[in-house]
Amino acid sequence: MRPDTWHLFIDPGILRFFAEGLMWTVLLSITSIALSFAVGLLFALGRLSTRAWLRWPSIAYVEGVLAVPVLLLIVYFSIKGSSLFQPFFGEDFDLPRFWAGVLGLSMYTSAIIAEILRAGILALPRGQSEAARALGLSYPRTMRFVVLPQALRAMVPALMAQLTTIIKDTSLVGTIGFFELYRSARIIYTQNFNPIEALGFISIIYFVICFTLSQLSRRLELGQAPKDVRAKLAEIQLRDQVA
Amino acid sequence: MIEFEDVHKHFGALHVLQGIDLRVAEREVVVIIGPSGSGKSTLIRTVNRMEPIDSGSLVVNGTQVNAKTVDVNRLRRDVGMVFQSFNLFPHLTAAENVMLAPRRVRGLSEKAARERAMELLTKVGIPEKADVHPARLSGGQQQRIAIARALAMDPKIMLFDEPTSALDAEMIREVLDVMRDLAKEGMTMLVVTHEVGFAREASDRVVFMDAGRIIEDSPTAEFFAGAKEERARQFLGKVIKH
Numbered sequence: 001m002r003p004d005t006w007h008l009f010i011d012p013g014i015l016r017f018f019a020e021g022l023m024w025t026v027l028l029s030i031t032s033i034a035l036s037f038a039v040g041l042l043f044a045l046g047r048l049s050t051r052a053w054l055r056w057p058s059i060a061y062v063e064g065v066l067a068v069p070v071l072l073l074i075v076y077f078s079i080k081g082s083s084l085f086q087p088f089f090g091e092d093f094d095l096p097r098f099w100a101g102v103l104g105l106s107m108y109t110s111a112i113i114a115e116i117l118r119a120g121i122l123a124l125p126r127g128q129s130e131a132a133r134a135l136g137l138s139y140p141r142t143m144r145f146v147v148l149p150q151a152l153r154a155m156v157p158a159l160m161a162q163l164t165t166i167i168k169d170t171s172l173v174g175t176i177g178f179f180e181l182y183r184s185a186r187i188i189y190t191q192n193f194n195p196i197e198a199l200g201f202i203s204i205i206y207f208v209i210c211f212t213l214s215q216l217s218r219r220l221e222l223g224q225a226p227k228d229v230r231a232k233l234a235e236i237q238l239r240d241q242v243a
Numbered sequence: 244m245i246e247f248e249d250v251h252k253h254f255g256a257l258h259v260l261q262g263i264d265l266r267v268a269e270r271e272v273v274v275i276i277g278p279s280g281s282g283k284s285t286l287i288r289t290v291n292r293m294e295p296i297d298s299g300s301l302v303v304n305g306t307q308v309n310a311k312t313v314d315v316n317r318l319r320r321d322v323g324m325v326f327q328s329f330n331l332f333p334h335l336t337a338a339e340n341v342m343l344a345p346r347r348v349r350g351l352s353e354k355a356a357r358e359r360a361m362e363l364l365t366k367v368g369i370p371e372k373a374d375v376h377p378a379r380l381s382g383g384q385q386q387r388i389a390i391a392r393a394l395a396m397d398p399k400i401m402l403f404d405e406p407t408s409a410l411d412a413e414m415i416r417e418v419l420d421v422m423r424d425l426a427k428e429g430m431t432m433l434v435v436t437h438e439v440g441f442a443r444e445a446s447d448r449v450v451f452m453d454a455g456r457i458i459e460d461s462p463t464a465e466f467f468a469g470a471k472e473e474r475a476r477q478f479l480g481k482v483i484k485h
Contacts, residue, residue, distance in 0.1 A: 131330035131389075134291060135344035136320040136396060145347055149334050 002194040009201055014188065021184025022205060028098065028170045028180060032105040033163050039106065040113030045143070047118055058114070065111035071172050074104030078176040101173030109166055116158045120151035160217030164210040181205065244269045244400060244431050245290060250299035252285060259285045260296070261455035269399075270429040274442040274463075277452035278478060283435040286452070287402045290433065291322040304399060320348065323393030327405040329385040331377040337364065337388045338373040341395045348396070356395075363391035367421050383414030387421055394425075401425065403434040419445075439482055443467055451475040 008014045046058030065073075077084075081095035081103060124147060132142040152159075171182035181202050189198035245267040252260035259282045267273050275283045288294040289301060292308050292315050301308045304321055331340050341360035345351040351359070364370045367387040377385050386406055393401060403422065407415040419441050426432055426445040436442065442449055442463065449466040451459040451474070459472045470476045 125328075125330075127326060127328050127330035128332065130293065131324075131326060131332070131392075132343075134293060134319055134322075134324040135392070136316045136348045137344060138316050141347050145343060146332055150332075153334065 001196055002192070005192045005194040005197055008188070008192065008194075009197065017188070018181070018184050018202070018205070021179060021181040021202075024098075024179055025167065025170045025181040028101055028105065028173060028178075029163065029167045031102050032109060032166055032170075035102060035106040036109035036113050036166075037159075039110035041117060043110065043114035044117035044121065047114065048121060062111045062114050065107055066115075068108075070104060070108040070169055071175065073107050074101055074172055074176060077101075077103040097173070097176055097178040100176060101170070101178050105166055105169055105173065108169075109162060112162055113159065116155050116162065117151060120155040120158075121147055123154065124150055156220050157217045160213055160220070164213045167209060167213075168206060244271070244304065245433065246300070246302040247286075247289075248300040250289065250301055251297050252282075252289065252294065253297055259455050260289070263299070263457060265450065265457060265460065267400075267431060267433060269431055271448065272426045272430075272432045272434065272446045273448045273450060274446040275433065275435045275450045275452060276437065276439075276442065276478070276482075277458075281452040282455040283452050284404050287404055287433050287435055290400070290402055291319050291324055293324070316348070320344075320396050321399045323396065323398035323401045325386070325389050325393050325401070325403045325406045327408050329377075329382070329389045329409070331385050331389055331392070333377050336374050336376055337369070337380070340377070340388055341392045344392070345395050359395060360391070363394050364388070366394075366424075367391045368417070381414060382410045383417045386410065386414075386418045390418075390421055390425075400431045400433065403432065403436065405435050405437070407436065407438055437482055439479070451478065453478075 043058045043062055046054045047062060049055050049058070077095070077100040078097060081100045082093060085095055086093050128150065129142050129147055132146040133139075137145065170180055174180050174183035174186065177183075185198040185202040189195040192198070245265070247263045247265040250260055250263040251258070261282075263286060265273075265286075275286065277283050285294055289296050289308070290303055292313075296309055303318065306313055306318060308318065331337075332343065335343065338357060338360045341363055342351075342353070342356040345356045345359060346353065361370055361373060364373055367390055369384055369387055372380060372384060372388070377388070380388070390406075406422070407418050410418065415438065419438060422432070422434070422441065423445045434441075434446070446463045449459075449461060449463050450457055451466075451470065451472065453474055459466070459470055459475045461471065466475075467479075470479060
């Protein structure tokens with residue numbers, strides 16, 4: 001412990017430095033979750049498709065990506081990302097580290113989200129899509145208006161949990177030299193030799209964000225069936241009064 | 244309106260429809276009865292191609308249902324279906340359930356769809372539940388909304404797959420009343436049911452099925468006066484006693 005460095009954590013300049021790191025962490029997380037949601041949805045639908053040429057590549061992608069460490073994907077995009085995109089953006093294209101991080105995080109998270117969404121879609125009673133199809137809705141419209149709204153609502157807690165995971169995983173992007181919350185702490189402690197304080201400080205920030213999100217998701221989960229829950233509570237109370 | 248000719252259907256090794264021949268004319272109400280597992284539900288599910296057939300010919304509204312060129316979504320617009328388990332969309336209110344297909348398939352404006360939905364909810368007797376979600380409605384109310392939803396596309400044919408089997412006795416009546424009104428208005432209906440009372444009052448013909456075959460197909464009055472087939476008489480004796 002280095003109590004002599006504690007004053008740093010109320011210094012406006014240092015706090016601004018951490019705030020900037022936090023901002024990049026948040027930006028990384030939001031961009032990655034948005035991208036992985038879109039990609040994950042495609043692969044979830046692909047894996048559920050009756051067409052083999054859509055289903056098998058989707059299975060291969062999801063299972064393949066899930067079996068690889070996220071860090072490896074991030075490092076891969078930071079090293080090879082530029083040459084991957086040069087055919088599209090020209091010889092001089094240099095993939096910014098931010099996007100290398102986003103791609104690595106998104107690739108991994110998209111596979112998880114694909115599985116979450118697939119579970120949510122499969123958990124719906126078959127009668128739902130049957131009723132929609134019987135009304136003359138096409139498969140895409142059945143998905144869009146009947147299946148996905150329900151599957152997504154049921155999957156909100158799981159998706160929120162994934163968001164908290166991605167926020168923590170952004171620290172891995174710090175290892176390829178991108179400045180975010182973890183990196184900001186590393187810069188502070190290498191200059192001031194106070195890793196416990198610096199890392200402790202950002203731990204509190206991670207905790208506050210992730211804990212808030214998980215509480216929020218729990219509340220949303222309860223919001224799913226407020227009527228049923230309330231009805232059940234009322235029933236129990238009634239029974240108690242009678243007894 | 245509906246013509247089955249030597250229709251066969253298998254589920255794996257199970258031969259569920261074994262050479263069905265059946266004609267349903269416009270404005271006709273045909274009730275299909277028979278023991279469970281006899282293929283009744285499968286039969287009516289072939290009409291809107293929820294179940295494809297393996298062989299034979301099935302013509303609905305002048306189209307070969309199983310022709311490769313048929314636009315199945317177009318076909319289904321003219322054929323309404325009501326399920327045993329209602330299958331209302333729980334994330335939508337009663338009115339939104341009714342409005343979904345007119346809006347998303349026909350492209351009706353929200354206002355026009357809402358007006359039509361209110362008409363239909365009035366017809367099935369529960370306009371006051373328009374903005375309520377299905378979870379807060381009784382089974383009878385849910386099934387009546389499901390009927391309104393099926394009617395919203397102005398179908399030429401209505402299929403009912405055991406519409407009252409999941410309902411308590413006191414709710415069966417309200418659903419059957421709606422179906423009776425529909426029959427009186429001249430809707431072409433194909434109804435799988437165990438409600439012998441409904442068959443007797445509202446149907447033109449009764450079809451008795453057993454083990455994937457149509458055993459008997461008689462005008463309603465004749466059927467109840469004395470079914471020709473022994474198996475039909477036995478079955479009738481059982482369901483009426485209960």
